Amino acid sequence: MQPAPPILEVRDLCVEYATAGRPVGAVDHVSLDLGAGEFLAIVGESGCGKSTLLFAIARLLSPPARVVAGAVRFKGRDMLGMSERDLREVRWREFSVVMQSAMNALNPVMTIGAQLGDAMTAHARLSARAVQDRSREVLRLIGIDPIHLRAYPHQLSGGMRQRAMIAMALLFTPDLVIMDEPTSAVDVVAQRSLMVQIKELQQQLGFAVLFVTHDMSLVSHFSDRLAVMYAGQVVEVGATRTLFAAPQHPYTRGLMAAFPSIRGARQSLRGIPGTPPDLGDAPPGCRFHPRCPSMMDRCRSDPPVLAPVSQALVRCHLYDDDVPPQH
Numbered sequence: 001m002q003p004a005p006p007i008l009e010v011r012d013l014c015v016e017y018a019t020a021g022r023p024v025g026a027v028d029h030v031s032l033d034l035g036a037g038e039f040l041a042i043v044g045e046s047g048c049g050k051s052t053l054l055f056a057i058a059r060l061l062s063p064p065a066r067v068v069a070g071a072v073r074f075k076g077r078d079m080l081g082m083s084e085r086d087l088r089e090v091r092w093r094e095f096s097v098v099m100q101s102a103m104n105a106l107n108p109v110m111t112i113g114a115q116l117g118d119a120m121t122a123h124a125r126l127s128a129r130a131v132q133d134r135s136r137e138v139l140r141l142i143g144i145d146p147i148h149l150r151a152y153p154h155q156l157s158g159g160m161r162q163r164a165m166i167a168m169a170l171l172f173t174p175d176l177v178i179m180d181e182p183t184s185a186v187d188v189v190a191q192r193s194l195m196v197q198i199k200e201l202q203q204q205l206g207f208a209v210l211f212v213t214h215d216m217s218l219v220s221h222f223s224d225r226l227a228v229m230y231a232g233q234v235v236e237v238g239a240t241r242t243l244f245a246a247p248q249h250p251y252t253r254g255l256m257a258a259f260p261s262i263r264g265a266r267q268s269l270r271g272i273p274g275t276p277p278d279l280g281d282a283p284p285g286c287r288f289h290p291r292c293p294s295m296m297d298r299c300r301s302d303p304p305v306l307a308p309v310s311q312a313l314v315r316c317h318l319y320d321d322d323v324p325p326q327h
């Protein structure tokens with residue numbers, strides 16, 4: 001039997017921010033596949049281009065950001081060339097997005113119920129009764145008592161607001177849910193229970209997840225595969241189990257040793273000083289070379305390519321096998 005084609009295919013995607021100076025290449029030739037029902041996590045420090053990548057995939061970029069090259073196919077359809085009208089049909093129904101901060105994404109002057117209702121009636125013709133029933137159903141699904149349909153966002157805890165956002169994303173049982181650090185605004189305990197719940201829902205409803213986080217430990221038990229991003233590029237991708245058992249890229253190793261305490265803040269990794277580069281002026285050669293404990297001469301000038309290393313794909317000269325033998 002042929003394996004099922006991926007529901008999401010990202011090919012050589014490049015995104016730039018136009019600035020007064022040089023354009024900032026926030027996403028540089030990123031290629032990813034996501035299978036139906038699969039959970040793919042994208043990890044990397046703040047400023048590595050994770051949100052820009054997700055926004056490009058979901059067609060949510062706005063100027064000065066612009067896709068300059070590459071392709072995104074969702075269920076076989078060209079996402080980047082899709083008309084706004086077709087996009088409205090697909091968004092929410094077939095894929096949905098959960099943003100980092102529910103506080104920004106929710107309307108503060110509308111009740112949760114009204115917002116769920118608006119989202120539904122904007123995308124389908126439904127009776128008031130059907131809207132009411134479905135709203136209650138999705139809230140229950142994510143562990144919120146439907147009594148909170150009458151609540152305003154500020155009346156809910158941070159964790160509940162994020163749950164309300166996830167409920168909204170699941171209104172039409174999409175095939176893909178794209179999540180940008182959905183748990184970063186809540187405390188560690190709430191974060192954990194939210195992750196467990198996302199995973200349970202994914203298994204119950206069967207949607208695929210594209211999940212961005214800067215905290216690698218958060219996804220260790222939940223994702224099937226991991227893509228590690230550094231300075232706009234994928235530097236390692238493979239099965240989560242494999243990457244945790246045997247990380248190959250020095251940056252992946254550094255991330256694993258670091259458990260950020262200030263969530264989202266730029267901070268040094270334990271054992272790897274410094275911060276990701278300004279993407280308008282990325283270092284030549286390997287972009288990680290100024291911080292890499294294993295840096296070699298050629299890393300300063302030759303950009304490494306993503307290539308198979310045991311079970312993963314790794315962008316690092318440590319694994320070059322075309323080095324001529326030394327005599």
Ligand SMILES: Nc1ncnc2c1ncn2[C@@H]1O[C@H](COP(=O)(O)OP(=O)(O)O)[C@@H](O)[C@H]1O
Nearest residue numbers: 017024026045046047048049050051052053279
């Ligand atoms: N509005 C903007 N204008 C110029 N550059 C931007 C803008 N937004 C983001 N960037 C650049 O894109 C890079 C990646 O940002 P982002 O995708 O938000 O990273 P992440 O989600 O990994 O923290 C940032 O380091 C920054 O240099």
Ligand code: SF4
Nearest residue numbers: 286289292299316317
């Ligand atoms: S290519 Fe060189 S600098 Fe880059 S991660 Fe590998 S060893 Fe480090």
Ligand SMILES: [Mg+2]
Nearest residue numbers: 050051052180
């Ligand atoms: Mg981000």
